[in-house]
Amino acid sequence: MPRQKSDADAVLDSSEASLLDIVDNVLNKGVVLSGDLTIALAQVDLIYARLSVLLCAADRVLPHEDTDFMERHHARRKRRRQVRLRATRFGGTGRK
């Protein structure tokens, strides 16, 4: 029985395949430049900073933040609104 075409098949069958390669290569791969910077004065380290730059597909850095991400975001907003409302009723600001 022929296999049903998935979204991945549709993309890879089309001219978008090369764009997929470019997006994957350019956004998800490549050196992420990061370094350690220590600013010293008279042999004494004063400031330490970690430098980093990262731009990549969301599922790389948030592997579990997929379909239910927006649901949880709305739930958090709702909870915050309720806390503020309750605090206003009892005379507070609701903000910490």
Added chain:
Amino acid sequence: MTVFAIIASRGAPQSFRSGRNRWLRVVREGAIAAVASDRAGRSSPTAVNLRRYDRLLQELAERFPAILPVRFGTRMAEDELRSVLTSRRAALARALAHVRKRAQMTVRIVGRHAPREPRHTAVPLTGRAYLRSRARAAAAARVVPGFEPVRKAVARWVRDERVEHRAGVSSVYHLVPRSSADAYRHAAQTSAASSGLTAIVSGPWPPYAFAAFE
């Protein structure tokens, strides 16, 4: 400045114009250098800009024997860049040596689901058990059902391999000598067709998948 690639200092010019007439500067720190542009302004990740970025990196890969593509959108002050090059000098030099005169070939396989990683029922109690479980997980991550005939057909050119499984597509990235790209593509396509594998072979690309390091 916008940073495009890391290269070896040796033999690199101070600056040069790209094919699209963009003025590029080589920022050197010892044996390592970065190809960067002083042009102000940020590039948003649109299809046009991504293609333009890739074309520039293809051009750099043809010009220099070893390049490490830098992630799209990397902008930093020159002082920061110099600091990064200095602090990561050894790792960058190793990565450059690894990709020298080599290119990336990509094989994407659709519809062959990677086997699920075995669930860990027990937490490894000893260091040896922990390392064994890590080795098992790493071996499982390399498995692409049906890909073994292709892997064998191209093995003679492959110097390194990365495998990823995402959204129903398995991607195998191979680092091969630049001069072998055509032979690799032909062997991979022939082998995939004869084993009934839906595979898309692309490349040669700059070694994007082999530029990441810890």
